[in-house]
Amino acid sequence: MSKLSGFPEFLPRERVVEQQVLDHLRRTFELHGFANIETRAVEPLDVLLRKGEIDKEVYAVKRLAAGDAEPAELALHYDLTVPFARYVLENAGQLEFPFRRWQVQKVWRGERPQQGRFREFTQADIDIVARDVLPFHFDVEVARVMAEALAGLPIPTATLQISNRKVLEGFYLGLGVAEPATVMQVVDKLDKVPADKVRELLVEQGLAGDQADKVLALAEIVTTDTSFVARVEALGVEHELLAVGLSELSQVIEGASGVEGVIVTADLRIARGLDYYTGTVFETRLEGWEHLGSICSGGRYDELASDRRNSYPGVGISLGVSRLLVPLGLAASRSVPSAVLVAVDTEDSRAGSNAVAQQLRSRGIATEVAPKADKFGKQIQYAEKRGIPYVWFPPTSVKDIRSGDQVDAEPTTWAPPTEDLTPHILRTPSKEQNT
Incomplete structure (x- = not known):
């Protein structure tokens, strides 16, 4: 029987590595006061399709006996953030806010299997969520905690790339762009598409040539300190939202830096594709393994969870454990615990x-x-x-x-x-x- 593509299974020596990695993550997260939860594997299909452009990747679930005439109502979750938002709403009366959670579970996505991309994989998430108002210092804390977690793993040097959608949106608005979200989605392609092609796409979206050039100039700014502020200001674009974003991003860069073994950068290419992010955004790449893409990402979401009485803003970051471990091929000293x-x-x-x-x-x-x-x-x-x-x-x-x-x-x-x-x-x- 052949293996199912995209559904990795570990041999005992590899499983030992995974468990030690998960134990390290748990210890790090719990040292910072995060509590563990687990959510169900399925969510209502309409809830999953409501959050971002991921509908083609969702695995629908229904009984075989239901047949084609009965539409699917449930689907396997494709990340842990949307289920967490639902969990917060359902249990808000029994949770103490700000609520800090860590969670490690399988998720499922109907992607084309390739190196670092799977249909079933393990994610490790941390989030901090509050009722109505979430102070910005939690953005700094989440970045710092994940930097510490990455620093303790047996992996190549990780670079935590941090941006802020307020910087991007404010800059685009200051340029006179009518639809900043559309421009963000195009800029988010820069890791996969050459800059000249991205410029063509921006012009196709209605930007003038000089506007497209400044958008690309912003995306080229990468620093390991807060000098990015002066470089953005030198581009001559002003907007109130831009100023707020620059201030927030400076705080995160300063707060997350200084963890030995992890490089922290302000990287204004980073926008994140999912549409629920509203401020700070994170991505992470490994030295020598950049082709894997981001192995750890997340951000601030002010409107992901809300009901008629309250909103529950949050900030979180997710580490793709399977995406990290499978390509690296780490192995343990023995396949059994026996000494x-x-x-x-x-x-x-x-x-x-x-x-x-x-x-x-x-x-x-x-x-x-x-x-x-x-x-x-x-x-x-x-x-x-x-x-x-x-x-x-x-x-x-x-x-x-x-x-x-x-x-x-x-x-x-x-x-x-x-x-x-x-x-x-x-x-x-x-x-x-x-x-």
Whole structure:
């Protein structure tokens, strides 16, 4: 049976990596006070189609017995933000605001499978949402938290690219552009389409040549500090919304910078395609792996969730875990959690081996017992194949099968070095591996 394209499955060594990455993300998010939630896999189809231009990517869900005559009413969620907005509205009376959530779940999109693009994949999200008013300092905090999370992962250097749609919209309005949102959608193509082609598209949208040139000049501004403000002002465009956006973007750049291992840039190409973003927007690329596109993105959304009484503005950022890990090909030092294999001399003595294993487990040392009472050489080979570093010979002898060192030990007191207790990620990919 052939594999289903776009639905990745990990081998044990790869799954260990994924779990360690998710554990690191959880620890980072919870250190900043984010609470975990999980939402259902399906949402009403009309709700999903209401948020952004993604209708062709949604997987509809219905019973086989329903047939073609009964239209689908449910669909698998394509991100975690829209379900989160619905969750907030339904549970607002039981949540404390500002509400800080982290969430890791599968999502589904009907995309064409390719490197870094899947039909089923895991996302890790953080969001902060408030009732009616969300102070801007939360934009800064979300950027900082994700920068810290990225810095602790075994990946190439990440660049967190930050922009603000108020800067773009205010600049376009200051130029006299009637439909800023349309221009943003065109500018968002710059990573995939040459600048001269983007200029043609802008002119087709009704912009004059000099307007298109200034739009592209704005998009060329990338800085690692707040010097972008002076460069934007030098373009000679003024608008109240532009000034607000420049101030907000400066705060985020200053607040998110300084995390070792992550580069933070103000990048005025970034607009984000989904239409619910209203201010700060994020994208993230890896050094040497830029062809993957953004592996971590999000932004500010002031109007995603609302009811007749209240609105619930929020800011969040999402990391594509599968998109990050599958192409990088990271592997763990072993495929099993076991640090020790307890040998079995004869089947009659298996109970003694089991007792040793249980003593080790009671002290937090992952241990398994040899499946067969083979010659000890074969039992050692079995441990080597599984990557298990230690073999215990009952009653009181343990061997590091990598070095050959063997010592007397008691299962009530002996412990392996900390680095051997759990599998570890073997290597960090570099751009040289990206071929």
